[in-house]
Amino acid sequence: MSAPAVVTKSARSRRIWYGLQTGDEVAHLVTFLFAACILLLTAFLVWELWVQSAESRAKFGFHFLFTSNWDPVSGDFGALPFIYGTVVTSVVALIISIPLGVGAAIFLAELAPPRLSSACTFLVELLAAIPSVIYGLLALFTLIPLMRSYGEPFLKKTLGFLPFFDGPAYGVGYLSAGMILAVMTFPFVIAISRESLMEVPRDQREAALALGATRWEATFLVVLPYARLGILGSIFLGLARALGETMAVTMVIGNDPAIHASLLAPGYTIASVIANEFAEAGSSLHTSALIEMGLVLFFVTIVVNALARLLVLATSRKGTAQSS
Amino acid sequence: MNRLIFRKIVNGVMLFLTALCTLATVSVLFLILGYLVYNGGKSIDWNFLTKLPLPPGEVGGGMANAIVGSATMVGLAALIGLPVGFLGGIYLAEFGGKTFAFAVRYMADLLNGVPSIVIGIFAWGIAVKPMHGYSALAGAFALSLMLIPISLRTTEQFLLTVPRSLREGALALGAPKWRVISSVVVPAAMRGILTGMILGVARVAGECAPLLFTALNNNFWARRLTEPTAALPIMIYRRAIAPYDDWHRQAWAAGLVLIAMVLVTNIAARYLLSRGISVQKG
Amino acid sequence: MNMSMKIVLATMAAGALVGTAAAQSLNGAGATFPAAIYGKWFEEYRKAHPKTEINYQSIGSGGGITQLTAGTVDFGASDAPMTDAEIAKLKVRPLHFPTVLGADVITYNLPVVKQPLKMDSAVVAGIYMMKIKKWNDPAIAKLNPGVKLPGDDIVVVHRSEGSGTTYIFTEYLTKTSPEWAKGPGTSKQPKWPGGLGAQGNEAVAGMVKQTPGAIGYVELGYVLQNHMQSALLKNAEGEFVEATTASVTAAAAAAAKTMPADFRVSITDAKGKGAYPAASFTWLLIPSKIQDPAKKAAIVDFLKWMLTTGQQYCANLGFAPLPKSVVDLETKQISQVQ
Numbered sequence: 001m002s003a004p005a006v007v008t009k010s011a012r013s014r015r016i017w018y019g020l021q022t023g024d025e026v027a028h029l030v031t032f033l034f035a036a037c038i039l040l041l042t043a044f045l046v047w048e049l050w051v052q053s054a055e056s057r058a059k060f061g062f063h064f065l066f067t068s069n070w071d072p073v074s075g076d077f078g079a080l081p082f083i084y085g086t087v088v089t090s091v092v093a094l095i096i097s098i099p100l101g102v103g104a105a106i107f108l109a110e111l112a113p114p115r116l117s118s119a120c121t122f123l124v125e126l127l128a129a130i131p132s133v134i135y136g137l138l139a140l141f142t143l144i145p146l147m148r149s150y151g152e153p154f155l156k157k158t159l160g161f162l163p164f165f166d167g168p169a170y171g172v173g174y175l176s177a178g179m180i181l182a183v184m185t186f187p188f189v190i191a192i193s194r195e196s197l198m199e200v201p202r203d204q205r206e207a208a209l210a211l212g213a214t215r216w217e218a219t220f221l222v223v224l225p226y227a228r229l230g231i232l233g234s235i236f237l238g239l240a241r242a243l244g245e246t247m248a249v250t251m252v253i254g255n256d257p258a259i260h261a262s263l264l265a266p267g268y269t270i271a272s273v274i275a276n277e278f279a280e281a282g283s284s285l286h287t288s289a290l291i292e293m294g295l296v297l298f299f300v301t302i303v304v305n306a307l308a309r310l311l312v313l314a315t316s317r318k319g320t321a322q323s324s
Numbered sequence: 325m326n327r328l329i330f331r332k333i334v335n336g337v338m339l340f341l342t343a344l345c346t347l348a349t350v351s352v353l354f355l356i357l358g359y360l361v362y363n364g365g366k367s368i369d370w371n372f373l374t375k376l377p378l379p380p381g382e383v384g385g386g387m388a389n390a391i392v393g394s395a396t397m398v399g400l401a402a403l404i405g406l407p408v409g410f411l412g413g414i415y416l417a418e419f420g421g422k423t424f425a426f427a428v429r430y431m432a433d434l435l436n437g438v439p440s441i442v443i444g445i446f447a448w449g450i451a452v453k454p455m456h457g458y459s460a461l462a463g464a465f466a467l468s469l470m471l472i473p474i475s476l477r478t479t480e481q482f483l484l485t486v487p488r489s490l491r492e493g494a495l496a497l498g499a500p501k502w503r504v505i506s507s508v509v510v511p512a513a514m515r516g517i518l519t520g521m522i523l524g525v526a527r528v529a530g531e532c533a534p535l536l537f538t539a540l541n542n543n544f545w546a547r548r549l550t551e552p553t554a555a556l557p558i559m560i561y562r563r564a565i566a567p568y569d570d571w572h573r574q575a576w577a578a579g580l581v582l583i584a585m586v587l588v589t590n591i592a593a594r595y596l597l598s599r600g601i602s603v604q605k606g
Numbered sequence: 607m608n609m610s611m612k613i614v615l616a617t618m619a620a621g622a623l624v625g626t627a628a629a630q631s632l633n634g635a636g637a638t639f640p641a642a643i644y645g646k647w648f649e650e651y652r653k654a655h656p657k658t659e660i661n662y663q664s665i666g667s668g669g670g671i672t673q674l675t676a677g678t679v680d681f682g683a684s685d686a687p688m689t690d691a692e693i694a695k696l697k698v699r700p701l702h703f704p705t706v707l708g709a710d711v712i713t714y715n716l717p718v719v720k721q722p723l724k725m726d727s728a729v730v731a732g733i734y735m736m737k738i739k740k741w742n743d744p745a746i747a748k749l750n751p752g753v754k755l756p757g758d759d760i761v762v763v764h765r766s767e768g769s770g771t772t773y774i775f776t777e778y779l780t781k782t783s784p785e786w787a788k789g790p791g792t793s794k795q796p797k798w799p800g801g802l803g804a805q806g807n808e809a810v811a812g813m814v815k816q817t818p819g820a821i822g823y824v825e826l827g828y829v830l831q832n833h834m835q836s837a838l839l840k841n842a843e844g845e846f847v848e849a850t851t852a853s854v855t856a857a858a859a860a861a862a863k864t865m866p867a868d869f870r871v872s873i874t875d876a877k878g879k880g881a882y883p884a885a886s887f888t889w890l891l892i893p894s895k896i897q898d899p900a901k902k903a904a905i906v907d908f909l910k911w912m913l914t915t916g917q918q919y920c921a922n923l924g925f926a927p928l929p930k931s932v933v934d935l936e937t938k939q940i941s942q943v944q
Binding site: 023024027031032035037038039042045048052100103106109124134135136137138141149183187216217243245247263273291296301316 | 331332335338339341342343345346348349350351352356357359360363394407408409411412414415416418419420421424427428431432433434435437438439440441442444445446448450464469472473477500501502505522526529530531532533536537542557561564565572575576579582583585586587590594596599604
């Protein structure tokens with residue numbers, strides 16, 4: 001060991017001490033390089049996307065985001081149908097998963113005994129581990145036939161006067177894609193909302209109950225608003241996942257590059273069109289247009305993710321600040 | 325009095341509804357698993373695990389090459405991606421300055437949030453285009469990009485849970501910093517780090533989108549890493565959308581294999597983790 | 607180096623040599639139209655020549671041409687002959703080798719209708735232009751008197767990507783329906799007025815098979831293998847013809863006599879009795895110059911096998927073998943592969 005060497009402070013000991021310190025220098029350098037590598041890799045990814053989409057950006061400019069003509073043969077590309085499809089399926093997913101997810105989170109955070117709560121949370125989190133292609137496989141053979149034979153005809157009969165439920169019952173389409181996406185966002189909404197709810201200090205709840213509120217009133221009027229930032233954050237995280245989902249959506253969206261008002265109609269999302277057309281994109285303009293849409297998707301998911309993290313961070317800070 | 329009864333009814337109804345929500349979401353998982361086990365269990369057989377795919381319409385083919393291909397690419401991705409994230413995580417937890425560490429963390433979060441299809445585009449530009457061909461290497465590269473931020477975050481997170489007293493004790497005994505990290509801090513956090521890594525690997529094993537235009541697919545064994553390679557998720561996709569009933573059967577079997585692997589790793593990892601935490605606290 | 611190390615190294619060297627000698631692998635991609643028979647061929651060829659493995663990925667004719675142009679595959683496959691513009695993009699001129707004759711069958715899913723429906727191009731164009739929306743539409747009923755047609759919605763299924771099968775389908779419609787010619791026209795990836803998109807012949811067949819009331823266009827093989835319903839199409843002579851290997855062969859009869867040197871020919875809406883109007887050759891796209899001598903030898907050998915032994919497998923899988931005159935001309939073209 002070096003202790004005696006330091007004490008004597010001879011030239012030889014200084015050299016040994018220096019040698020040991022360069023061990024630290026080496027470790028510092030090596031780990032620094034790897035950390036820098038990660039930084040550079042990500043920057044490189046963004047740069048690559050930017051450069052590879054140059055041809056499309058130069059030709060179409062911002063109009064790309066607002067035109068709906070997708071014609072690989074004549075070289076005219078517009079991203080609007082895909083942006084529309086991505087947004088609509090995600091919105092449908094959220095409409096389904098927010099009430100179900102927040103409801104389940106409330107139950108698990110407030111009402112369920114702790115063992116049941118952690119067991120159920122574990123099970124729900126397992127939903128997040130299931131690969132997207134398996135969701136697609138299941139949806140294709142279970143959800144789609146059910147929707148086509150029962151679900152969609154029922155919606156047409158009851159709500160068919162609305163433009164959202166117009167047109168033939170294909171089975172595939174925005175609605176089915178939204179439904180499968182909802183299942184994929186459950187784990188995010190439930191797990192993180194539950195955590196946010198559990199972080200609300202006990203005194204808040206107890207004060208409400210002391211004032212004579214029922215359990216539901218205490219939860220709905222006091223705890224939920226307190227945790228709303230975290231719940232919102234969980235919703236954004238779920239949204240970020242839904243926006244980028246590829247395989248499950250590709251198998252059930254119907255692949256129609258057009259804008260339809262009806263949820264029963266087939267559509268297309270950004271991720272799906274890239275998955276379907278990238279390997280066979282004939283011209284460099286076609287490839288570039290697909291990559292530009294990838295860039296758009298990338299930016300949107302980054303923003304949504306960033307917002308989500310800010311929100312979740314804000315709740316936990318608020319929680320710890322108040323309870324101390 | 326009326327008002328109180330009304331409030332109590334609302335209370336009961338709403339709480340019941342939340343219980344229903346939980347039931348609904350949890351039962352979806354059981355439905356999924358049940359369906360997969362039922363359909364996959366019917367379909368999985370020795371042929372599936374050992375034979376190569378047969379031409380369209382012929383019955384009895386298998387996915388042996390896809391199982392091996394997936395294992396190869398995931399293994400390679402782990403070999404590349406996990407150490408990069410691990411060492412980067414050590415830097416962030418042990419050496420990091422303020423701005424650089426923030427930048428690295430931010431970029432890793434960014435990378436984590438990139439949709440997997442976009443990762444595929446990047447990997448295509450880096451590995452497929454210059455090499456003029458699809459390959460297992462390109463597929464592994466794409467998957468490793470997804471492993472890096474997972475590995476980084478997990479390493480940093482668990483290294484930070486190691487109490488300062490452990491580090492300071494080792495330093496007080498005269499160990500240089502690198503020794504403290506390698507012999508004391510990392511081993512203490514290793515259980516958590518490994519758990520995170522295993523979960524990450526299980527996640528990328530199921531990824532399909534990044535492989536679509538990096539590894540393409542192969543009906544035979546890929547003899548070199550520079551050839552298109554079959555993978556289970558791609559096979560599931562292609563078999564599911566086809567008309568042949570035998571291919572659907574194979575898709576279910578593959579789905580079962582994949583889900584079994586994913587679930588087993590998840591459950592094992594969490595078990596490891598929960599045991600680890602109690603050991604640390606005690 | 608001691609003895610055991612020498613043995614290990616020698617074994618490894620021998621293994622490496624055996625390894626490289628044992629496996630020549632080729633990669634091809636393209637049309638889903640002939641995927642069933644190409645799959646069969648490459649499997650049978652490997653049984654006969656264990657040293658050669660030809661990996662073929664059916665990603666669509668458009669994809670085959672793209673991959674060949676990008677140089678990411680050794681050969682391509684397409685049911686639409688390459689245009690001059692597409693050929694110009696390649697550094698090495700591609701040679702078109704017709705492999706088999708096939709048919710675009712109009713398939714549908716109507717369990718209540720027991721006999722095959724008769725259709726002409728006006729009806730098909732009307733359906734695909736979303737003008738004919740229900741199965742009991744008068745236009746369909748007129749061609750099928752006495753058949754009880756259900757009032758269900760027609761679910762239109764087409765290809766989502768660049769497809770040679772689509773090219774054949776749209777070329778047939780363009781030649782026979784003025785409305786279609788003015789509208790979407792002939793293309794591997796036209797602007798579809800509506801309907802569901804599916805990736806590959808496989809997914810179109812899959813979608814039609816699973817969706818009651820659906821209609822789609824797929825190669826005959828898929829219809830036969832999956833026991834799907836098919837329509838009788840009206841041909842140039844006014845007959846309603848079923849898609850069979852015989853009617854496909856009849857469609858190629860005239861073209862076989864006047865085959866151009868580059869083999870790029872269209873046989874849709876062919877004249878002649880019993881000719882199926884939506885038939886076509888399908889081609890392998892082979893580069894005229896192949897650098898690697900081992901790959902060149904493998905490709906040349908496969909082509910010879912394909913033109914002789916390969917043609918036997920056609921009938922079972924829903925394809926018609928090439929006419930003899932075409933086979934002779936192609937055998938001469940093989941020598942052009944340098």
